[in-house]
């Protein structure tokens with residue numbers, strides 16, 4: 001185990017910067033191995049800091065070439081430069097100009113932070129701390145400067161030169177074969193939002209007229225030849241721009257908005273001011289190459305990055321502890337956008353599924369942390385489901401508690417009060433408290449307390465008194481560093497559903513109010529008594545998933561079946577089916593492990609049949625309702641002593657039972673949903689395809705005669721990637737000759753298209769069979785695979801570790817060993833991606849004893865590595881820590 005641990009960064013230690021940077025002029029001369037960076041900083045003392053202070057600039061692996069202060073070279077004794085810092089002990093205590101020259105090697109940059117090359121393209125990634133890999137700078141988000149960027153490059157190698165802001169000059173450098181472009185961004189911004197791009201790129205162009213009448217040029221830059229795959233992203237961008245004007249009153253502010261798609265990118269995309277850089281996976285799409293899910297992701301991520309222009313860029317974060325200020329809020333905004341563009345209930349169900357699959361698991365394990373952490377060793381490890389998705393839930397709860405009008409007032413106040421600033425979460429919440437006249441002190445616990453609250457709800461009806469009594473109790477489990485918790489304010493959307501499926505009017509006995517259909521639980525335990533309730537109702541709780549909690553309610557199977565059929569809240573209709581299925585699956589996993597007979601649940605099968613037959617429901621919703629809880633969902637519910645094989649078997653048996661029970665209906669619906677019109681990616685058509693493909697999948701799960709042939713036929717005849725991939729993934733679950741044939745055919749068709757090859761890699765990595773580990777190992781040597789490309793790594797190795805429960809968790813430990821080897825190989829090259837990979841082992845403590853010991857040993861092997869990156873070191877230390 002490594003002993004020397006760098007000191008953590010603590011929120012409590014925040015101090016304003018001693019020095020501010022008003023402007024920075026960058027002059028970057030691009031070269032594959034030696035890019036020269038000249039930076040001229042106009043620096044001044046921060047009036048808010050205690051003077052006099054030394055000037056300390058951040059660096060990361062930099063080589064200083066020259067340094068001047070107010071035009072004069074500094075003598076050796078006047079400064080200290082290391083690769084990681086530049087210090088001037090006694091700078092003038094007044095404004096001055098500092099000129100710094102560094103040289104960086106973009107071709108050797110395998111971490112993909114700072115200036116690097118993706119193929120032949122030069123690009124940058126600066127969030128969170130990548131700017132310091134380009135030049136020495138106070139690389140912290142509360143230092144906001146106005147940037148002017150001159151880029152120079154070989155005209156033939158890099159005909160396109162882009163940076164933040166508006167283009168102010170360009171031209172040739174006579175006689176050198178080189179050219180230049182100068183970009184100016186008038187909006188002060190933190191260094192993490194800086195970007196430049198240079199390369200041979202094609203583009204598509206469009207225009208957007210803002211509601212105040214300004215004309216904005218929109219461009220999406222891609223590898224030449226891929227321009228025809230940008231149209232959906234462009235369409236999504238224009239819809240996002242319009243929506244932000246309508247929903248939040250936010251307009252775009254520069255003359256041009258650019259997106260650049262690159263093939264090598266650690267994350268999804270990056271909101272650099274005026275110059276978003278995207279993982280090309282979230283830009284490129286055509287019916288033949290992208291699935292409906294890909295289209296939906298592109299729409300959401302294009303919108304997300306665009307929305308950051310106000311929530312993140314114009315108002316940025318004071319420090320990285322406030323990361324959820326931009327990310328949680330912006331995820332909330334992109335979820336609302338998708339809900340408005342598509343189907344609100346379907347969007348909500350998908351978002352909650354994602355939250356439970358990722359954030360609930362994180363919150364229940366050793367990496368649990370508050371939405372606003374108080375301490376970190378490596379900020380890169382805090383781009384998490386908790387900061388993003390739970391952060392979005394916290395913003396949503398503000399809306400649920402205060403109501404849409406007060407929520408909008410609070411947002412307006414936030415934009416008015418903090419535009420141009422680096423703000424904090426406290427300042428954000430204060431805007432809502434001020435706008436709504438609400439006390440949000442207790443609400444702040446959502447930002448500081450980690451762990452998923454559990455609410456136990458017990459309802460009882462007194463027919464004589466016509467009273468319905470609801471007893472609620474909350475507990476918040478201990479998490480690392482937080483053994484004991486305060487009670488939180490939990491907004492519970494509530495309905496009491498009568499026999500006829502309508503909500504009964506709600507009157508609380510003691511006069512407490514139910515506002516916006518929401519009851520706020522604020523104490524450890526509370527009782528609500530509803531009067532004038534003329535019949536025994538069925539309670540529908542946490543409607544729309546109003547709070548990110550685990551709800552345990554004493555509902556009978558009959559009550560759940562009733563809600564599945566009749567709840568006016570579509571989310572809880574879906575939830576009722578999930579709860580029924582989860583209860584059955586948990587029971588059957590236990591039965592399997594003890595050699596007892598599994599339980600059958602005709603009620604669940606009938607509930608599914610009723611939903612399938614309900615013509616009023618949209619197909620996308622039906623598809624979600626028919627999708628049984630995943631293996632990871634079941635494991636999360638069981639919570640301890642997990643045996644992934646038993647979970648797999650119980651789930652497979654239930655899928656087969658559903659397929660068998662509803663075989664005729666599935667076959668019929670499959671046929672009726674067959675569509676011969678040309679593919680369109682909109683939500684309604686996607687929903688029909690989703691339902692049709694669920695029908696196919698369950699027919700195959702039940703091994704119905706001809707089902708394999710049906711799937712193989714759909715694979716062959718599909719005219720779009722959604723249906724082709726759906727057929728292939730259905731086939732991939734069966735060890736039939738048709739599978740091998742289809743997989744070979746798929747590679748033959750798409751082998752030269754990396755994004756489609758990723759689908760092929762991922763599919764093979766998720767096959768739940770013991771041969772998969774060897775197959776995945778073999779694929780790491782396939783010419784289409786590369787450890788240097790994050791998308792390839794995530795598709796093959798990431799999918800294996802995160803989405804293949806039985807094979808990653810093989811009882812012989814081979815899955816863990818493989819991941820350890822991959823992390824060892826990757827960590828020196830790209831620590832961020834390596835750290836995310838090793839985090840797949842974070843839930844080791846909930847496994848049954850044999851696997852648990854193997855997983856722990858695997859983590860300890862990584863922890864014992866001699867030179868581990870801070871990223872990976874931080875994850876394994878926390879994963880192993882006794883909390």
Ligand code: PHE
Nearest residue numbers: 127128267268269270271383
């Ligand atoms: N800020 C990016 C987003 O919009 C994510 C990101 C973080 C990208 C760090 C790159 C590096 O969510």
Ligand code: ZN
Nearest residue numbers: 304326327330
């Ligand atoms: Zn974001």
